[in-house]
Amino acid sequence: MVTQRGKRQIEIIEAALKVFGENGFFQGTMEEVAKEAGIGKATIYEYFSSKKELFQEMLVYFVEDYITGAHDATEKENTVRSKLIALTEYNIAFVKSKADTLQRMTSRSEHVSEDFKCKIFNIKQTVCSIALKIVEKGIETGELRSDLDKNIAALIIIGALNSVSTEYIFNEEIASNTINTSTFVDILLSGLS
Amino acid sequence: MVTQRGKRQIEIIEAALKVFGENGFFQGTMEEVAKEAGIGKATIYEYFSSKKELFQEMLVYFVEDYITGAHDATEKENTVRSKLIALTEYNIAFVKSKADTLQRMTSRSEHVSEDFKCKIFNIKQTVCSIALKIVEKGIETGELRSDLDKNIAALIIIGALNSVSTEYIFNEEIASNTINTSTFVDILLSGLS
Amino acid sequence: MVTQRGKRQIEIIEAALKVFGENGFFQGTMEEVAKEAGIGKATIYEYFSSKKELFQEMLVYFVEDYITGAHDATEKENTVRSKLIALTEYNIAFVKSKADTLQRMTSRSEHVSEDFKCKIFNIKQTVCSIALKIVEKGIETGELRSDLDKNIAALIIIGALNSVSTEYIFNEEIASNTINTSTFVDILLSGLS
Amino acid sequence: MVTQRGKRQIEIIEAALKVFGENGFFQGTMEEVAKEAGIGKATIYEYFSSKKELFQEMLVYFVEDYITGAHDATEKENTVRSKLIALTEYNIAFVKSKADTLQRMTSRSEHVSEDFKCKIFNIKQTVCSIALKIVEKGIETGELRSDLDKNIAALIIIGALNSVSTEYIFNEEIASNTINTSTFVDILLSGLS
DNA sequence: TATGAATGAGTCTTCATTCAT
DNA sequence: GATGAATGAAGACTCATTCAT
Numbered sequence: 001m002v003t004q005r006g007k008r009q010i011e012i013i014e015a016a017l018k019v020f021g022e023n024g025f026f027q028g029t030m031e032e033v034a035k036e037a038g039i040g041k042a043t044i045y046e047y048f049s050s051k052k053e054l055f056q057e058m059l060v061y062f063v064e065d066y067i068t069g070a071h072d073a074t075e076k077e078n079t080v081r082s083k084l085i086a087l088t089e090y091n092i093a094f095v096k097s098k099a100d101t102l103q104r105m106t107s108r109s110e111h112v113s114e115d116f117k118c119k120i121f122n123i124k125q126t127v128c129s130i131a132l133k134i135v136e137k138g139i140e141t142g143e144l145r146s147d148l149d150k151n152i153a154a155l156i157i158i159g160a161l162n163s164v165s166t167e168y169i170f171n172e173e174i175a176s177n178t179i180n181t182s183t184f185v186d187i188l189l190s191g192l193s
Numbered sequence: 194m195v196t197q198r199g200k201r202q203i204e205i206i207e208a209a210l211k212v213f214g215e216n217g218f219f220q221g222t223m224e225e226v227a228k229e230a231g232i233g234k235a236t237i238y239e240y241f242s243s244k245k246e247l248f249q250e251m252l253v254y255f256v257e258d259y260i261t262g263a264h265d266a267t268e269k270e271n272t273v274r275s276k277l278i279a280l281t282e283y284n285i286a287f288v289k290s291k292a293d294t295l296q297r298m299t300s301r302s303e304h305v306s307e308d309f310k311c312k313i314f315n316i317k318q319t320v321c322s323i324a325l326k327i328v329e330k331g332i333e334t335g336e337l338r339s340d341l342d343k344n345i346a347a348l349i350i351i352g353a354l355n356s357v358s359t360e361y362i363f364n365e366e367i368a369s370n371t372i373n374t375s376t377f378v379d380i381l382l383s384g385l386s
Numbered sequence: 387m388v389t390q391r392g393k394r395q396i397e398i399i400e401a402a403l404k405v406f407g408e409n410g411f412f413q414g415t416m417e418e419v420a421k422e423a424g425i426g427k428a429t430i431y432e433y434f435s436s437k438k439e440l441f442q443e444m445l446v447y448f449v450e451d452y453i454t455g456a457h458d459a460t461e462k463e464n465t466v467r468s469k470l471i472a473l474t475e476y477n478i479a480f481v482k483s484k485a486d487t488l489q490r491m492t493s494r495s496e497h498v499s500e501d502f503k504c505k506i507f508n509i510k511q512t513v514c515s516i517a518l519k520i521v522e523k524g525i526e527t528g529e530l531r532s533d534l535d536k537n538i539a540a541l542i543i544i545g546a547l548n549s550v551s552t553e554y555i556f557n558e559e560i561a562s563n564t565i566n567t568s569t570f571v572d573i574l575l576s577g578l579s
Numbered sequence: 580m581v582t583q584r585g586k587r588q589i590e591i592i593e594a595a596l597k598v599f600g601e602n603g604f605f606q607g608t609m610e611e612v613a614k615e616a617g618i619g620k621a622t623i624y625e626y627f628s629s630k631k632e633l634f635q636e637m638l639v640y641f642v643e644d645y646i647t648g649a650h651d652a653t654e655k656e657n658t659v660r661s662k663l664i665a666l667t668e669y670n671i672a673f674v675k676s677k678a679d680t681l682q683r684m685t686s687r688s689e690h691v692s693e694d695f696k697c698k699i700f701n702i703k704q705t706v707c708s709i710a711l712k713i714v715e716k717g718i719e720t721g722e723l724r725s726d727l728d729k730n731i732a733a734l735i736i737i738g739a740l741n742s743v744s745t746e747y748i749f750n751e752e753i754a755s756n757t758i759n760t761s762t763f764v765d766i767l768l769s770g771l772s
Numbered sequence: 773t774a775t776g777a778a779t780g781a782g783t784c785t786t787c788a789t790t791c792a793t
Numbered sequence: 794g795a796t797g798a799a800t801g802a803a804g805a806c807t808c809a810t811t812c813a814t
Contacts, residue, residue, distance in 0.1 A: 080334075080336040081382060083327045091355070095358045137273070141272075144273060152357065156356065156380060156385075157385075159357065160353045164349065181285075183342050184281060188349065188384065189277075192341060192349075
């Protein structure tokens, strides 16, 4: 059963999702959230003890939303390939629908001027180009297959890299010996199947 | 030649790196940066027109540092495999050395209580478990090779996924048809080589 | 006859006495009073039109309690001496039983740190020491009788002084010529009898 | 030497003295203090870390002012009698000059309506009348001397009483046996000399 | 009669930025 | 060139009071 209280909480969280999504935690104000929710400022405090708590509950709500969807999307598929495709598509759709929210919430874009975004874009391209160059060279020397989509390959490398690096740091027990590094690279090279 | 002015700028940026790294953009104050740099608050404004500009220049400095190193590390290797290993190791080393800075700068750790971190950790595990389940099922059914390191495989999937999804959104020209999705998944499955 | 309404009013006043006694007027909230009384917040407004009125009625209730007791205690004694002793003892007992309430209600203890209380205590000692020094010097020179309890004498001087000074200010008709000052001091020196 | 900083601090304290004197701690706002001092609101925080600290420093300043004056006034007199008269006069003068400040700071007059003040005044009279009645009865029966100023006598009793009672409570080591009560009453009756 | 829910008005406090020296 | 001092603008949070039920 959905309580009256629970319903109002959801309303506030959804307003927060919009406001913090557009403005980030520090730029989004409680006043804006209240206005967005169509309620008084103090009312929020009847449901969330502080801005921090509201933000956290909002994140949980947001992430749980993602998980449920991702789970459902993959569950009904049978092969690994179709599962991965489903997951990829779901992910893209989700990211697309929440593009603004994510962009602002993840990045520090609020305090980054247009001029600067350009600069950063170039940098990102440069980072990417390192992977891209490796891929191109590899195709050239025959180490990599010639039908490879270079851009996607580069993206996979970078994404996988970051994902693994981060995990290495925050989950130290996964170990940090070179064997894992080779394992990682080998999977990338030979594929999962 | 390094000008006097340039030298001072670097000092400030390095102080900013420390302060914003520890506290994030909004929590880090100009006063702290000044104190860290051992200069007066107003002096910063002689070198950077605003907090925003300082932060941006700091990011550029930070990222360029990464790029230079990444470039050097891969350049001297010959095969794709050794290049990728070098890049992976460099990346891990870099992330490790800047772990604190990155963690604070990237995440919203300031306004996230310990209690909440735990909650989020569980969620992250859940997200990961979706990929993990797919991998496990795949090994079981023989679709994936049995010698696969499940955790690393899951991490690769998630990282690659995010990287590609994000790119899809922000670089629309890369197209958004299912062909690419299949391409992406196929590369993951069959590997780069 | 005690009406139902009157009974409820008393309950609220007693709750207010506790809450405002512990927290002072501004720190004590209507919400706390309501909780203490075991009723809803809005209910208080059925009996008292505002926080101010509640506070005032509470004071009246408190003071009347004192007066009744003080009256009873002195009434049944016969000599001035025994009356004064009875009054003194009653006063001490009353103050003692309400020590906490009085202390908080009178002082600004809320916004006074422990560190500061110490400072203030020293000051109070200093004030006291002025009277004390006079007493000691007087005993030394023989102006005051040698069997005098110095501390009590000093306290009497200070209390009487404040009481009279305050009255001078707020009851101007009592006059403000030096004759009264002499009169006052003479009573202190020669006693009432 | 009076530093620039010290001078500004005094200015703020004096403004606070006026504002808090007129309005009490909770009613007086930092904005008012700033306006009174002719400075910006934030400037206060350059000198005092919080409203609380400002208030405390203000109290210290206020009390020290009193003490210095009281000390000076009594020091230059020779006999106990003249010392007491000097102290009394100083006290009256001080209270008179700070009447408003004291009245507001001590009492809770801000949240007490005119109507209520009347009520309280009557109560005070009643309290006083208890002492007054004892005095009158005493004069009648010959226990007290007939030339006694009844009002001043009553004030002395009440003031001394409160002073001693309070001390009993907060300075427990002074003991709480009846001997002291008698001692106290005897001093009142027989005088200090 | 009793009250939970809602809220606007009000206040402390922070901080990027300016400017006189 | 360097800076301490000053500050306006902004935002989180509180609470007495109201009102629909």
